Amino acid sequence: MVEKQGTGQANTEAPLPAAIYAERVTKAFGEGKKKVLALDDVSLTIEENEFFTLLGPSGCGKTTLLRLIAGFDQPTAGAIMLRDRDISQLPPNQRSVNTVFQDYALFPHMTVAKNISFGLEMLGKPKDYIKKTVGDMLALVKMEELRDRRTDQLSGGQQQRVALARALAPRPQVLLLDEPLSALDYKLRKEMQIELKQLQLETGITFIFVTHDQEEALTMSDRIAVMNAGRILQIGTPRQIYNQPADRFVASFIGRSNFISVEVLSVEGRRARLKLSSGREVISPLPDNWVPRGRVTAVVRPEYAQLVAGSGDEGDLQGVLENIVYLGTDTQYHIRLPDETTFVTRSQNQCQETEAFEDGQSVSVVFKPEAVQVLRS
Amino acid sequence: MRIPKAASNPVSDMQRSRTRKNWLLSAPALVVLAAASSGPLLIVLVYSFLSAGEYGGVVWKFSTDAWFNVVFFRDIFDGTTTFADAHMTILWRSVRLSFITTLITLAAGFPTAYFIATRPRRNRSLWLFLITVPFWTNLLIRTFAILEVIRNEGLINIGLQTLGIIDKPIQMLYTDFAIMVGMTYVYLPLMVLPLYASMERLNFSLVEAAYDLYATRHKVLHRIIIPLVKPGIIAGSILVFIPSLGAFVTPRVLGGGKKMMLGNLIELQFGAGRNWPLGAALSVTLLALVMAALLMYVRTTQRHSGSVR
Numbered sequence: 001m002v003e004k005q006g007t008g009q010a011n012t013e014a015p016l017p018a019a020i021y022a023e024r025v026t027k028a029f030g031e032g033k034k035k036v037l038a039l040d041d042v043s044l045t046i047e048e049n050e051f052f053t054l055l056g057p058s059g060c061g062k063t064t065l066l067r068l069i070a071g072f073d074q075p076t077a078g079a080i081m082l083r084d085r086d087i088s089q090l091p092p093n094q095r096s097v098n099t100v101f102q103d104y105a106l107f108p109h110m111t112v113a114k115n116i117s118f119g120l121e122m123l124g125k126p127k128d129y130i131k132k133t134v135g136d137m138l139a140l141v142k143m144e145e146l147r148d149r150r151t152d153q154l155s156g157g158q159q160q161r162v163a164l165a166r167a168l169a170p171r172p173q174v175l176l177l178d179e180p181l182s183a184l185d186y187k188l189r190k191e192m193q194i195e196l197k198q199l200q201l202e203t204g205i206t207f208i209f210v211t212h213d214q215e216e217a218l219t220m221s222d223r224i225a226v227m228n229a230g231r232i233l234q235i236g237t238p239r240q241i242y243n244q245p246a247d248r249f250v251a252s253f254i255g256r257s258n259f260i261s262v263e264v265l266s267v268e269g270r271r272a273r274l275k276l277s278s279g280r281e282v283i284s285p286l287p288d289n290w291v292p293r294g295r296v297t298a299v300v301r302p303e304y305a306q307l308v309a310g311s312g313d314e315g316d317l318q319g320v321l322e323n324i325v326y327l328g329t330d331t332q333y334h335i336r337l338p339d340e341t342t343f344v345t346r347s348q349n350q351c352q353e354t355e356a357f358e359d360g361q362s363v364s365v366v367f368k369p370e371a372v373q374v375l376r377s
Numbered sequence: 378m379r380i381p382k383a384a385s386n387p388v389s390d391m392q393r394s395r396t397r398k399n400w401l402l403s404a405p406a407l408v409v410l411a412a413a414s415s416g417p418l419l420i421v422l423v424y425s426f427l428s429a430g431e432y433g434g435v436v437w438k439f440s441t442d443a444w445f446n447v448v449f450f451r452d453i454f455d456g457t458t459t460f461a462d463a464h465m466t467i468l469w470r471s472v473r474l475s476f477i478t479t480l481i482t483l484a485a486g487f488p489t490a491y492f493i494a495t496r497p498r499r500n501r502s503l504w505l506f507l508i509t510v511p512f513w514t515n516l517l518i519r520t521f522a523i524l525e526v527i528r529n530e531g532l533i534n535i536g537l538q539t540l541g542i543i544d545k546p547i548q549m550l551y552t553d554f555a556i557m558v559g560m561t562y563v564y565l566p567l568m569v570l571p572l573y574a575s576m577e578r579l580n581f582s583l584v585e586a587a588y589d590l591y592a593t594r595h596k597v598l599h600r601i602i603i604p605l606v607k608p609g610i611i612a613g614s615i616l617v618f619i620p621s622l623g624a625f626v627t628p629r630v631l632g633g634g635k636k637m638m639l640g641n642l643i644e645l646q647f648g649a650g651r652n653w654p655l656g657a658a659l660s661v662t663l664l665a666l667v668m669a670a671l672l673m674y675v676r677t678t679q680r681h682s683g684s685v686r
Binding site for chain 2: 070071072091092093094097098099101103105106107108109118119122123166167170
């Protein structure tokens with residue numbers, strides 16, 4: 001009877017605590033000299049109903065963190081809380097957390113429907129409830145016709161859907177997704193990205209998504225944690241991560257970046273006056289309450305800089321156009337600066353436009369407002 | 378329409394020539410098998426329908442006496458026929474002991490194979506190597522080693538007596554129990570190896586997935602691991618059950634003269650019994666039993682092959 005209220009019940013409750021709270025989590029593998037820190041003092045809060053992405057190169061610790069949340073491994077130090085309950089030492093079958101595995105890990109000896117009902121059967125749900133939920137889940141992932149198929153008779157995309165339905169069927173508090181799209185081809189991956197986001201909105205379940213694909217992370221996430229070498233470098237919305245990268249690693253891992261050396265002239269509040277190598281000055285917003293000094297590195301995204309002909313005074317940087325790369329939607333210009341570094345700008349193509357520039361031409365780069373972002377390191 | 382038709386011929390030709398080549402490759406093995414297995418089998422089958430010679434061997438006269446004697450016993454003096462109790466006891470003992478041996482090796486071999494399959498890859502070959510170490514010693518010597526352990530003045534009895542747990546030795550030698558212990562010891566590797574082979578192929582993320590979906594350890598074993606390693610269980614059971622059924626050395630040494638199995642009965646007919654046709658008929662009976670067991674296994678595998686990759 002209580003179960004019938006379903007999601008309505010959740011909405012009327014007082015604000016829920018964070019879905020996942022990781023407090024100073026460390027995970028070490030091996031002993032002595034061979035000891036490797038897969039996670040090094042990581043803390044993070046993931047809110048209820050959030051689509052949260054752990055993004056980083058392979059070996060950065062993102063999958064380790066996911067496995068700690070799932071319960072397949074235990075942290076060496078620190079604690080993981082699920083809605084204020086310490087779950088660090090609980091086995092996977094006692095956590096309301098389900099996983100979509102990278103290789104899907106569908107049970108090959110069971111049909112699609114049996115795979116989906118497995119979790120519910122293990123929880124000892126009544127038969128008619130299981131039957132109804134399996135039906136709902138099949139409808140949710142649009143797999144009704146294939147309910148009696150064996151899983152090895154399915155395509156990659158279909159297996160992906162079954163894995164999702166199987167993990168969602170027990171209505172976990174948190175759903176973990178371990179690079180679930182990496183085995184799919186480009187077009188299918190694009191479709192599934194939209195579908196996953198839609199699914200998260202429909203079910204209202206907290207998703208924690210692990211990927212090394214920055215584009216995937218930007219497309220789907222509410223917030224992203226960028227990881228490298230067992231640490232979290234930055235947590236923020238896709239916009240924050242892209243526009244105000246915390247350091248050089250984040251800036252180069254996500255999107256294309258131009259790194260330029262600038263001199264800090266003065267800092268007023270959260271803005272800094274910077275001197276560029278050309279001698280021109282620009283105003284740059286500063287993240288947090290950090291005060292840069294002297295020579296620092298700054299990042300400029302290619303599309304936040306515009307190319308103009310000639311080496312006039314109006315440009316922020318001057319150089320020689322070295323290469324023009326036509327990409328369909330836009331065109332990339334590689335410019336050689338006086339200090340022998342290459343600067344790339346990108347502009348969107350218009351229809352019936354002919355190329356206005358040619359190789360070897362002297363050009364200037366004009367920065368759009370707030371295009372220059374000072375990096376901490 | 379035309380293109381697939383034209384293309385299909387060279388393909389099927391290629392397949393046919395490939396099939397022919399594969400047959401050629403297996404020819405040496407087939408020749409050896411035909412010569413060393415089918416030939417003697419045929420002789421045994423023929424002998425079972427001949428009359429017994431007085432001092433062993435056969436007399437070339439058609440007779441079904443041997444087959445009659447497998448199942449019935451005719452009294453030498455008054456000519457009355459009764460059911461051949463002794464044969465049936467031996468037959469039943471063979472089947473029963475082989476079955477129990479298979480179960481015990483399965484119960485002991487399953488965790489062993491699981492243990493090896495879950496070791497780091499580079500350590501597995503060492504464990505597998507250790508499993509095969511007993512094969513280095515002659516079967517007879519291994520069997521006598523068991524005898525040394527379980528006989529009345531053996532390791533176990535002397536040990537228990539020294540500790541004061543028992544005052545009289547427990548009779549273990551020359552019992553069904555002794556035969557079972559011996560066969561379990563000898564055939565255990567034959568169970569472990571095929572079990573390991575199928576467990577090694579098991580995708581352990583399936584086990585994790587089942588844990589993740591709230592399965593207890595018990596449920597993971599019964600719903601995921603056992604169904605997926607079933608081919609290994611079946612192969613191991615065949616490899617243990619069939620040689621157990623025809624075991625000869627082990628029951629001879631550990632069962633003494635009293636606790637015979639089919640293999641010993643057959644040997645007796647060709648040796649001291651001087652009744653070659655009966656020995657041949659018993660051999661064919663054993664063969665039929667093995668075939669029946671195999672057929673049963675094949676049918677169960679086929680029923681499950683729909684669900685097991």
